Amino acid sequence: MFIATRAPSLKTVLLASGVVLTLAMGVRHGFGFWLQPISQANGWTRETYSLAMAMQNLLWGVFGPFAGMAADRFGTMRVVLVGAVSYMAGLIWMALVTNPTLFVMGSGVFVGLGLACTAFGAVSGIIGRVAPMEKRSWAFGVSGACSSFGQFLMMPVEQQLISAIGWQHAFYLLAGLVVVAMVPMSFFLREPAVEHGHGPQQSIGEAMSEALGNRSFLLLVAGYFVCGFQLVFIGVHMPAYLRDKGLANPNVAVMALALIGLFNIVGSYYAGKLGGRMPKRYLLSGIYLSRSIVITLFLLAPLSPASVYVFAAAIGFLWLSTVPLTNGIIAGVFGVKHMAMLAGMVFFSHQLGSFIGVWLGGYLFTKLGSYDAVWGIAIGLGLMAALANLPINEKPLVRGELKPA
Structure with missing residues (x-):
C-alpha cells in the first residue's frame, strides 16, 4: 500500500514529476549522439548500437505495465526511486561494456527498467x-510538455559533453545527474493509502481483461505502436541520416533535435488543453495524418539546414502530443484506479513499435545503404494510425456499482 500521508497538491505533483520526466526523457532522447562514437570505438556496425536502443525501448515497454501496477499499489515515490537507480546503472553500463551481447542486454534491462519507472x-x-x-x-499535457522541455534542454548539453569530456565521461556525468535530481523529487510524489469504497472492487486481472476486451483500447494500442516506430527511428537515426546526406556539421542535428523538443512543449501542452474541449480521437487521427504529410514533404524537399529545421519544428509540434490525449482517453473510459497499469499496457505497444523502428533503421541501412525504405514505412504506418483512431469510443464504461473516476 502507499505510504500514509496527505495527498500532494496538483502543483506539487506536476513540478516533481516534471523534473523527473525532464531528465528521464531528455537523457534518453540524446542517445542518438552516441551511435557513431560508440560504434567507432568498439568496431561495431550501426546495427549493434541500434539493436541496443531497440532492446531498451522493448524492455521499457515490457516493464511498463509492471511499473504501473507497482505505482498504483505501492505509490509513485517508490517506483521512481527504483527507476533512478536502474537508470544510473544503465548509463554506467553503456560507458564500460564493450562486448556487443552484454552491451545490448545489460543496457536494455537497466535503462529499460529505469525509463519504465520514471x-x-x-x-x-x-x-x-x-x-x-x-x-x-x-495536466497530462503539462507533463508531456515537461518531457519535451527535457529534450530541448538536454540535446545541446549531451552533444557538448561528448565533445568536451568524451562519450564515456558524458555517460558518467549524466548517471550522477539522474540520481541527484530524481531521488529528491520522488519524495514529493508520495500518495496516501488507498481508501477502498463500498461495493465491488475491480481487481488488477479484471481491469486488464476489461481493457483487452475493449475495442477502443485495442485501437489505442495500434496507434501507439505507430507512434513509437516513427519517433524513435527519427530520434536515434536522424544525426546519422543527416551526415550521410552531406550535412556533416553536428550542430545541425543538435539544433534539429532541440527544435523537436522545443516545439513539442507547445504541441503537448495544447494537445492536452484541446483534449479537454474536443474529441480526443479526432485530434489523435489528425496528429498521425499530419506526421505522414510532414515526413513526405521533408523527403521531397531539397535537403539543407533550413529544411531540416522546418521539419524538426513541424514534427516536434506533433512529437509527444499523442501522450496526453491517449492517457486522457484511458482515464476517461476506464477511470484512474488502475491508470498507471493501463497506460503501461498501451505504452508496451509504443515500445514494441520503437524496438522495430530503431532496429529496422539500422538493419535496413546495413543491408541497403540508405534509410529510404524505413522512411516509407513510417509514412504508411502514420496513415494507418490516422484511420485506426477515428472509431474510438470515449464514453466512460458503466460497470454497475463500479464507476469510472
Missing part, C-alpha cells in the same frame, strides 16, 4: 488521481 506510465497514475476530471487532460 517516464509517462509510472507518473500518469498519480497525475490522474490528483487532477480534477476537468483538468486531467490539461
